[in-house]
Amino acid sequence: MTGATLDLADIQGDILRAYGNRYGRTSYVFIGVGDGDRGRRWLRDRVDRVTTAVPWHRGRPESTFNVALTSAGLAALGVPEAKIKSFADEFVQGMAARADDIGDLDGSAPTHWDSGLGTGEAHILVTINAQSSSILEDALSELRGGLEAAGRLSVVAEVHAELLRGAREHFGFADGFSQPAIEGVSDEKAPGEGVPLANGWRALAAGEFILGYEDEESRADPKRRLPSAPDDPLGRSGTYMVWRKLYQDVALFRRTVREAAHLYPDGDERRLLAKIVGRWPNGAPLVTEPGAEPKGFNPKASGANDFRYGDDLEGLRCPLGAHVRRTNPRDALGFEGKLTFRHRLIRRGMPYGPPLDHRSHRDDGRDRGLVFVCFNASISRQFESVQTQWLNTGNSFHLGEDSDFIIGGARGKMTIQGDPPFFLSALGSFITTRGGEYLFVPGITALAAIADGVAG
Amino acid sequence: MPLTSNTVGGMYALTVFTPIMGDRIDDLRAFLGRLPAQSSPLQRLGMVHFARWVVVPDFVSDPRQPSPEHLPSPYLLFSATFDGSLDAFLDELCDKLASEAETIWGCCEGAPVPARGVALQAYLKHNQIQTGLFFAAYPDASVTTVKRALGTREKAIAFAARVQGMELLALREAFIQEFAP
Amino acid sequence: MLRVKAGRTASLAASGTSVRNVDGEAVALTVFSTVKRWGLLELPLFFLFIRRGKNSLRTLKQLSFIHAARWSLVRRLPANGAQPEVRLRFPHLYFESNFNGGWEEYIDAFSYVLTLGMWGFWGSSYGFPNALPSGPFKQYIRDNEFDASHYYAAYPEATTTVVLSALEIAPKVEALWDQAHSMSAEQFHAAWQALLTDGQSCL
Numbered sequence: 001m002t003g004a005t006l007d008l009a010d011i012q013g014d015i016l017r018a019y020g021n022r023y024g025r026t027s028y029v030f031i032g033v034g035d036g037d038r039g040r041r042w043l044r045d046r047v048d049r050v051t052t053a054v055p056w057h058r059g060r061p062e063s064t065f066n067v068a069l070t071s072a073g074l075a076a077l078g079v080p081e082a083k084i085k086s087f088a089d090e091f092v093q094g095m096a097a098r099a100d101d102i103g104d105l106d107g108s109a110p111t112h113w114d115s116g117l118g119t120g121e122a123h124i125l126v127t128i129n130a131q132s133s134s135i136l137e138d139a140l141s142e143l144r145g146g147l148e149a150a151g152r153l154s155v156v157a158e159v160h161a162e163l164l165r166g167a168r169e170h171f172g173f174a175d176g177f178s179q180p181a182i183e184g185v186s187d188e189k190a191p192g193e194g195v196p197l198a199n200g201w202r203a204l205a206a207g208e209f210i211l212g213y214e215d216e217e218s219r220a221d222p223k224r225r226l227p228s229a230p231d232d233p234l235g236r237s238g239t240y241m242v243w244r245k246l247y248q249d250v251a252l253f254r255r256t257v258r259e260a261a262h263l264y265p266d267g268d269e270r271r272l273l274a275k276i277v278g279r280w281p282n283g284a285p286l287v288t289e290p291g292a293e294p295k296g297f298n299p300k301a302s303g304a305n306d307f308r309y310g311d312d313l314e315g316l317r318c319p320l321g322a323h324v325r326r327t328n329p330r331d332a333l334g335f336e337g338k339l340t341f342r343h344r345l346i347r348r349g350m351p352y353g354p355p356l357d358h359r360s361h362r363d364d365g366r367d368r369g370l371v372f373v374c375f376n377a378s379i380s381r382q383f384e385s386v387q388t389q390w391l392n393t394g395n396s397f398h399l400g401e402d403s404d405f406i407i408g409g410a411r412g413k414m415t416i417q418g419d420p421p422f423f424l425s426a427l428g429s430f431i432t433t434r435g436g437e438y439l440f441v442p443g444i445t446a447l448a449a450i451a452d453g454v455a456g
Numbered sequence: 457m458p459l460t461s462n463t464v465g466g467m468y469a470l471t472v473f474t475p476i477m478g479d480r481i482d483d484l485r486a487f488l489g490r491l492p493a494q495s496s497p498l499q500r501l502g503m504v505h506f507a508r509w510v511v512v513p514d515f516v517s518d519p520r521q522p523s524p525e526h527l528p529s530p531y532l533l534f535s536a537t538f539d540g541s542l543d544a545f546l547d548e549l550c551d552k553l554a555s556e557a558e559t560i561w562g563c564c565e566g567a568p569v570p571a572r573g574v575a576l577q578a579y580l581k582h583n584q585i586q587t588g589l590f591f592a593a594y595p596d597a598s599v600t601t602v603k604r605a606l607g608t609r610e611k612a613i614a615f616a617a618r619v620q621g622m623e624l625l626a627l628r629e630a631f632i633q634e635f636a637p
Numbered sequence: 638m639l640r641v642k643a644g645r646t647a648s649l650a651a652s653g654t655s656v657r658n659v660d661g662e663a664v665a666l667t668v669f670s671t672v673k674r675w676g677l678l679e680l681p682l683f684f685l686f687i688r689r690g691k692n693s694l695r696t697l698k699q700l701s702f703i704h705a706a707r708w709s710l711v712r713r714l715p716a717n718g719a720q721p722e723v724r725l726r727f728p729h730l731y732f733e734s735n736f737n738g739g740w741e742e743y744i745d746a747f748s749y750v751l752t753l754g755m756w757g758f759w760g761s762s763y764g765f766p767n768a769l770p771s772g773p774f775k776q777y778i779r780d781n782e783f784d785a786s787h788y789y790a791a792y793p794e795a796t797t798t799v800v801l802s803a804l805e806i807a808p809k810v811e812a813l814w815d816q817a818h819s820m821s822a823e824q825f826h827a828a829w830q831a832l833l834t835d836g837q838s839c840l
Contacts, residue, residue, distance in 0.1 A: 221770040263621040314838070334699065338749040339742075380653070381741065389739055395662075395702070395796045396738070398838060413617055420830040421837040423617040461688060469707045471731065475717050488786035493660065498789040506705060506735045508785045510667050515729060516781050518764035521671050525726050528714070533667065533783075535733055537705045566717025582715055585731060589684040589708045591694055593701065597804055599791050605807035606795050612810050613840050616833060628817060628825040635814045 004213065006053070006184055006206055010237040010443040012066050013051040014129070014348055015209065015375045016185045018176075019064055023129035024163040025136040026350045028243065028371060029143060030122035030437070033076040034152035039123070040077055042150040043067070044451040050444060063130040063139045067447060068241050068439035070094065073123030077450055079234070086231040087440065090379045091240055094120070095436040102384055103392040103409060108433035114245065116157030117435030125243065125439055136160075157435065159245055161350035161371050169351050170248045170368055171406070171430075172273070174283035177299035178328070180204050180344040192306035195341045196331045201306075208377055209346055212236035212443075215377060216342055227377060230440070234450070237443025239375045242383045244436035246407070248369040250356040253406075253430045258361065260424050264416075275416045276405050276424070278322030285324075290317040308332075315417035320397045323406050326390045333396060343385050346375040369434070379438055407431045460586040465595025467505070468542055471585040472534045476511070480563035481530050485511055487559055500552040503545060505599055507536040509560070532564060534580075539598040546577040611635065653740035655784045661793025662737050663704065667783045672710070672728040676761030680710050680730065683757045696754070700746055701798045704790075706734040708758060730762055737796040744775045802839035809836055 006016070013019065033039035051064035069077070071092045074084050090098060096110040096118030104110065110118040126143060130136035147153045169175040181189035181203040194201040207215030211229035218224050229235030257276075261269040270293060274280045280293035288307045298304060309325065309332035312318055318325055325332060333339040353368025376382035389395075394402035394412065402412035410426035442450065462469055476484055488509050491497060498507050510533040517524035538545050550557055550573055561571040561579065568575035594602070615634050619627055658665040672680065687694060697703060709731040716722040736743055747755055748771035755768035764780075766773035792800070809832055817825055833840070 217770045217772055221772075225770075225772075227772075335750045339746060342745070385739060385742060389742060395798055398701075398798045398802070400796070400799045400802065401794075413613065415837060415840065417837055418834075420833040421840070423613075423620060425617050461684070467705070469705070471707070471709055471733075473711070473714070475714070475720050485786060491787045493787075496660075496787065496789040499791075504789070505791050506663065506665075506789065508665050508667065508733070508788045510783050510785045512669065512783055515669060515671065518671055518762075518781075521727060521763040523726070525671065528720055528723055533731075535667075535707075537735070564717070565720050583717065585709050585711055587707045587709045588681060589687055591697060591703065591706045593698065593704055593797050594800055594804055597800075602795075602800055602804065603792055605803035606792055606800065608807040608810050609799070609803040609840065612806060616840065624822040624826050627829065628820065628822050631825070631829065632814070632817050635810060637814075 006210070006213065007237060007443075008053040008055070010445055011053040011210055012441050012443070013053050013064060014066060014127075015239055015346060015441065016053050016182060016206075017055075018179070018348060019051075019129050021163060021167055021176075022060065022131055023064065025130045025133055026161040026371075027126075027128045027130075027136060027140055028159045028161070029126045029128070029140070029155055030116060030157040031124040031126065031147065032116075032121045032154050032156040033073065033123045034154065036076060036078040038150050038152045040451050040453055042146065042153055043077070043124075043447065045146075047444065047448045047451055050447065052444060060131070062135045063128055065139070066127045066441070068125040068127070068243075068441045069450075070120075070122055070125070070437050070439050072120040074440070074450070076123045078453055079450060083231055083234060086234070088228075088240065088379060090384065091438045091440060093438075094118070095242070095244075095438045098384070102387045104433045104436070105409070107429065108409070108431075113433070113435040114157060117245070117437060121156045122437055125241075125437065159352055159371055161352040164351050164355055168281070169370055170250050170353070170355065171253055172281050173277055173279065174281065174297075174299065176347065176349070177283065178305045178324075179346055180209070182206055182209060188302070191303055196308055196337045198336060204341070204344060208342070208344060208382075209239055209375055211238050211377055229377075234442060234446045236446065238446055239377060239441050240379045241439040241441050242372070242374045242376070242379060242436070243439060244372040245352070245434040246370045246372050247367065247432040247434045249363065249428070249430050249432070250368065251361055251363040252428055254361045256424075256427050256430075259427075264422055266416075266418060266422070272416075272424075275319050275322065276414065278318045278324035286318040286322065287312050319414070319416050321394055321399045321402055321405065321414050323404055326394075326397065326404050327386060329390070329397075339396075343382050343390075344376075345382055345386065348373045348375070367434075369431070375441065460588060461590050462542075462587045464590045464592045466539050466598060467590075467592045467595050468536075468538055468540065468545065469587045469590040470534075470536045470538070470542060470545065471587060472580050472583050473512075473585050474532050474534075474561065474567070474579075474583045475528065475565040476530045476532050476563055477565050478529060481511070481513075484532065484560065484563040487563075491556070497553050497556050501538070501545070501548050503539040503548065503599055505537045505539070505602075507534070507538075509534050529565065532560070537592070542581075543577075546580060550574075550576050608635075658785050658788055660788050660790040662796050663788075663790035663793050664736050664738070664740065664743070665785045665788045666732075666734040666736065666740070666743070666778075667785060668730075668732040668778060668781050669711075669783065670730045670732075670759060670762035670765070670781050672730050673761050673763060674727075676730070677710070677712070677728050679761050680708075680728075680758075684708065687757075696751060700750065701801065702737045702743065702746070702796070704735040704737075704797050704800070706732070706736075708732050727763075730759070732758070735790065737798075741775065744778055745771050748774050806836045806839035 049065050099110050128139045181194035183203040187203045190201040190203045194203045205215050207213040215227045257269050261272050264272050274286050279285050282297045283299045284294050284297035285307050308330050329340045331337050349370050349372040391404040391408050405414040410429045414424040416422040512531045514527050558571045561567045567579050711729045714723040748768045752768045759765040766777050768774050
């Protein structure tokens with residue numbers, strides 16, 4: 001038996017379980033707090049409205065409301081410095097300060113980011129998920145009205161995201177499924193989404209994603225100590241959130257794939273796409289469907305993601321550097337998954353911007369891409385490790401300095417293993433970081449404490 | 457001595473531990489700190505794979521040990537992993553890095569004055585810590601061999617990507633040209 | 638083909654350690670620990686056991702992020718100038734490593750994968766908390782670690798796996814070059830494809 005039962009009423013929603021694709025519209029509104037008192041009052045009035053992790057037994061709400069804070073936001077809301085120091089270093093520094101470490105360089109450097117992001121102006125992030133545009137507009141109106149009424153609170157940045165047809169992202173791939181199986185929440189998803197064991201799978205300890213609970217390390221500790229977390233009452237039931245606006249150059253990506261397909265001896269563009277990502281565009285894993293894209297793939301079906309790489313160690317079915325193999329190597333690094341199981345991420349991003357006409361290979365100048373959102377108990381051990389060790393370079397997979405072909409900033413090449421192998425070179429970076437923040441998603445009690453000014 | 461292994465394959469693991477004169481530690485720290493990271497003087501020693509200078513102000517006494525133990529003074533650790541014999545390395549070190557070596561070990565207690573040449577070599581050997589266990593991932597590859605192999609690999613990768621789809625006759629010619637020694 | 642190289646700084650390679658310990662992709666770790674009396678017997682025997690055993694360092698090799706590492710037992714400090722010889726009350730274990738990747742990932746790998754080996758090396762050191770859970774072990778290493786003042790790597794951008802790959806593929810490329818002159822275009826093409834296929838894990 002592992003940890004305590006999760007206090008779902010205290011944990012914010014969309015972390016342990018996704019709200020789901022019924023919420024096709026999401027707005028991310030970054031608020032700057034010009035006056036601590038007003039900020040706290042505004043927060044106080046809204047704590048009771050924050051959507052929690054309690055399951056919806058009586059129908060879904062029209063929209064959901066969640067709140068996250070940057071370290072600058074904690075300070076703006078009057079949390080004492082000593083308490084802020086109890087948060088993780090990388091969160092306190094902020095994402096922009098760590099740009100060099102995580103590879104946000106050149107065109108992706110913070111100096112080029114959208115206004116209001118990475119500057120310390122963003123204090124509170126309000127995330128609204130809505131079932132329709134009109135519901136979203138209503139919720140946004142209310143939010144804006146409330147900010148104006150409060151005074152000294154302003155919107156410093158906002159991004160409006162929208163599910164694309166077929167729940168695809170802009171490069172055309174089904175996205176968002178295959179999330180970590182969490183003990184006490186989604187144990188049934190362990191096959192394929194948990195930790196690969198010699199025989200079968202197991203779910204991950206909740207503490208890998210929510211603070212105040214045992215994580216995987218606690219299991220190995222005779223004293224069963226809990227992972228480090230911000231001082232009470234701020235840490236418990238909270239988690240860290242990584243928010244990134246990633247511009248996608250769809251035209252460049254399509255041109256690259258089309259050109260490469262001319263020389264690719266083993267198939268067509270679609271096959272090349274599958275090789276790059278590790279899944280067919282409809283989501284079917286290459287490792288289980290190496291031959292052709294199956295007619296249909298239901299990612300929600302039980303066992304849909306139950307696969308390993310142990311029988312494909314040479315990467316002949318799914319390339320060693322394919323995107324999903326890098327972001328979740330499962331058993332691919334050997335040693336019974338011991339080098340991978342502590343770097344899992346809960347991902348909740350949404351595409352933003354209008355789709356590029358599916359026949360076009362020419363850029364139309366519109367801003368489109370992915371709002372990448374993930375939740376983890378440790379930004380440095382989880383998000384940053386994946387980014388720096390598995391995406392921005394290929395050494396862990398014996399791929400030298402080759403970065404992830406899709407999001408790794410065009411470093412090196414991509415090898416599609418085969419007889420003979422085929423090499424892909426990026427004509428440029430397909431992804432540009434347009435902004436980002438590290439945030440903390442407090443539990444409800446913690447939010448109330450901050451709002452009441454009793455966090456110190 | 458059977459209980460030491462300073463060598464594995466063609467590589468030697470040298471560890472030298474010398475006391476720093478009390479009034480020289482700041483100078484030494486400053487000097488080492490100023491050595492350029494991108495173009496280290498150690499580049500002049502073609503046989504060195506890895507090397508480091510570490511200032512050890514004192515031993516760390518663990519709270520669980522019966523009594524603390526202190527070094528008599530701050531110490532300077534110098535470690536190098538190189539190809540070939542110890543003597544050949546020391547010759548090179550005291551020749552190609554004569555000036556730096558003199559400044560660095562000139563801050564150390566008991567070093568010859570000036571800290572140069574054969575006398576410095578003897579001083580370093582006198583303060584050598586014998587290695588108990590030495591692991592090297594590629595013990596038989598010299599620095600030259602490694603660098604050449606890295607260059608060839610990089611060329612091969614660039615070439616492979618460039619010639620995809622190239623017609624047969626041109627391919628052989630391109631290869632012969634590209635990899636001519 | 639455009640090979641776009643993103644700019645990189647030293648800190649990218651080594652999450653969680655001083656920039657002084659980093660040269661390109663190579664990271665230095667330097668540790669001294671105080672050893673219990675019985676370590677004077679255990680450690681040399683353990684070293685011998687490892688040296689003799691054919692497979693002992695196999696896992697270390699498989700992890701393939703260590704270029705070179707060494708362990709040494711320090712029992713005495715020789716006399717130097719005005720300083721007399723010192724016979725240490727407690728032997729000290731010196732450990733150094735030249736590795737690639739993040740500091741945290743490195744120690745994690747030791748904790749999770751080389752758990753028993755860690756006991757062999759540090760079990761006789763005061764304060765060693767066991768390799769698992771990894772948190773206290775990382776803290777132990779941090780407490781006993783010394784930052785380099787200057788660290789040098791001869792081929793700093795090459796990781797251990799890249800070096801090993803290069804050492805494997807380079808002779809094959811050179812051998813093919815020697816033979817290329819006497820091959821027909823078709824023969825060469827076949828030989829080139831074979832080199833790529835057999836050597837793809839090295840490229």
